[in-house]
Amino acid sequence: MYEEFLLQLMLSKGIGDIAIKRIIRHxxxxxxxxxxxxCQNPEKLLPIIKCKDSMFENIMENKERAKILCAELKRQKIAILLETDPLYPFQLKTVLGEYCPPVLFLKGNINLLSTLSVGFCGSRKASEKGIVITTQCAEQLAEKGVTVVSGYAAGTDLAAHSAAMAHNGNxxxxxxxGILKCTEKKAIRDLLTPQNHVFVSQFLPQALWxxxxxxxxxxxxxxxxxAMILVESGKTGGTFAAGEETLKRAQPLFVIDYAKPEVSAEANPYFIGQGGQPIRGRNGVPNLDGVFAAINTDNKEANHYEQLTINWN
Structure with missing residues (x-):
């Protein structure tokens, strides 16, 4: 069972994402x-990563801790996916390149990682109008079989997740x-089915927010x-950073174009000015024609995927 020994290395001080990436590839x-x-002979790490004697000791000390953690992941049916695994999302490697996470922890329907997907970012304190628009966008995506991706935070994220599942989407x-710190929030608990969702974390299973x-x-x-849909962004904060990164990575960015932006959406005009494509209303509903054209739904089967399976060795 390689997972236990991988965790033993990940738990050790001085071994971060870059080192884990090198170890996995080695x-x-x-x-x-x-x-x-x-793990049994930590000195073998010397040609692979920078090491100190204290790191060798720490690796050995984490043996029992890793064993317990591995057992808990298995009990909760949480899978581990390595960057070198053929099941690792191709889209993720394509977009992030060398910066893609070396390890993903997954709970739920991992098949969804290979489906056609659109991401949402927006304020935790989104306006009432922003929540309605988020819901309408997610509903349209779900009806087309497009998976909704978001960050499981209050406001925009939960509205997008909930609307997708409520309309038979994913x-x-x-x-x-960490994935072991995740709980099923009340807003989505009754909407969850074994097939319509997956939780994903790139952090150690017990890491705090x-x-x-x-x-x-x-x-x-x-x-x-x-593609990404930016619902509402202030001039600073996580949503603003997400919008900038989307543009930097040359990913399609769609921005809700408000006639009179709320304070929570005061940066929306900025992103449209920087190359974000505006989403405007049609008959009181967001027009997502540009989004569907960008993700090429006409030439792809949105619900098609190879059956992914991850087994514990």
Whole structure:
């Protein structure tokens, strides 16, 4: 069971994402080294990553902790997906390149990672109008078989997740914390089915929410989506950063174009000016023709995917 030994390395001080990425790639290309052999003989890490004697000791000390954590992940049916795994989302690698997370922790229908998807970003304190528009957008996507991706925060995120599932659609919850810290929020609890959702985290399973993780989480939302819809953004904060990163990565960015933006949407005109494509209303409903054209739904089967399975060794 490689997962236990991978966790043993991930739990060790001084081994961050860059080091884990190098270790994973080394193991995948080595005829001799495995995660287990590296844990049993930590000095083998010297040619792969920068190491100190204290790191070797810490790796050995984390053996029992990793074993317990691995058992808990298995009990809760949480899967681990490595960057080198053929099941790792191709879209994520394409968008984020070298910056894609080396490890993903998944709970739910992992098939959804390979479906046609659109991401949402917006204020936690979205206006009433913003929540209505988010709901209408997510409903249209669900009806077309497009998976909704968002960050499981209050406001815009929960409105997008809820509307997708309420209209027989699917959604991806991208977490800013460890997957073992995630709970089913009341707003979505009754909408969940075994097939219509998946929770995804790039962080250690017991990691707590923090601002830095929330920013990294935004990158994962962008990377899993073929286009992003920005509902409301202030001039600073996480949504503003997500909008800027979407443009920087040359991903299609669609921005709700309010006639009179609320304070929570005061940066929306800025993003339209920077190249974001405006979403305007048609008969009182957001017109998503541009979104569907950008993600090419006419030439793709939105619900088609290869059956993904991850088994514990």
């Amino acid at each position: 193991v995948s290309n080595s005829a001799y080294d495995t995660f287990e052999s590296l 959604t991806v919850f991208v977490l800013a914390e 923090n601002v830095g993780n929330a920013m990294k989480r935004n990158s994962l939302i962008i990377g899993l989506s073929e």
